[in-house]
Amino acid sequence: MADDSSSQPPLAKYLASSDKKTRDKAVKSLAKYLSENQGKALPKQEMAKLWKGIFYCYWMSDKPLVQQALSSELADLLLLISSTESAFAFLGGFWEAIVREWNGIDRLRMDKYYMLVRKFINASFRLLRRAEWENSALGTFNEVLTSPGGPLCPDDTRIPGSLTYHIVDIYLEELEKALSVASDPSSDTTFSELPAPLIPLLLPFFDLAARTSSSITHSRVSTGLIDPLLVALTTASSSDPPSKKRKFLTLSQQSDLSDLISKSCIDEPQKGVVQPAELRNAVLRSMFDVASGPDVKEANRRKLYAIWKVAKAEEEDIGDTS
The missing domain is CATH 1.25.40 (Serine Threonine Protein Phosphatase 5, Tetratricopeptide repeat)
Structure with missing residues (x-):
């Protein structure tokens, strides 16, 4: 060489x-x-x-x-x-x-x-x-x-669907792994203990689910990222199991994401971690806001609103049993 x-x-x-x-x-x-x-x-x-x-x-x-x-x-x-x-x-x-x-x-x-x-x-x-x-x-x-x-x-039709789906599937898992590491010996880096701002990290997926022209991509974001996260946040917010409305989730999708939830905040790391219920509400609010945007596909808007509606019903269930 x-x-x-x-x-x-x-x-x-x-x-x-x-x-x-x-x-x-x-x-x-x-x-x-x-x-x-x-x-x-x-x-x-x-x-x-x-x-x-x-x-x-x-x-x-x-x-x-x-x-x-x-x-x-x-x-x-x-x-x-x-x-x-x-x-x-x-x-x-x-x-x-x-x-x-x-x-x-x-x-x-x-x-x-x-x-x-x-x-x-x-x-x-x-x-x-x-x-x-x-x-x-x-x-x-x-x-x-x-x-x-x-x-x-x-909006870019050149992006291979299988690549996008893979990122959707691994995103939360890899975020949780990254939050569990204290340092990186190869680069002599000690990582900040500040919590991860979950909402900014999720915005690309909310935007993708809202604006994609592909029903398959929308479905993959919903079932591969949004639903598992909401299930995990719902479970962390209550000692009761998630609502039967989310019965369609398979066991393999229902990771508790406990480390991620315990090391995350809404959007201001300097303020520290927040409770799972507060984090869940922020996720739903952010998703709703994106779905309400002017350039959202109407079919996607309806589907995201439906997710929000089911999640809010679960919130009422949690309140009734607490």
């Missing part, structure tokens, strides 16, 4: 080499570059070239343990970048590459890319924790996810 100086990122051809030793050395060189060069992010064209190389570096990994280790190593690159702005630019490059290359991933490789996406979602939450959930960081994170080309953009 050519000079691995940290003055410039390793060339994509080394990252995508057929030789594992060359790829490994290129990843180490990239980690060194990212940790030592804290100036402006790479120009968009250079970022795209770099991420194409990283994508195929991962493509070439062909053993489960190697894939698992490499997916963690690549995601942890985010935490090596001390500038939050530059870290999100790097994250944006990841999502652009994933969206661009997703439909070319064959069936045998799909599971490992699902794992890579999971690792980057988790690392993104750890990055937000490092930034102490600053509003600017949250806004940039949501912009990366929801802008055209982002995996949760409701």
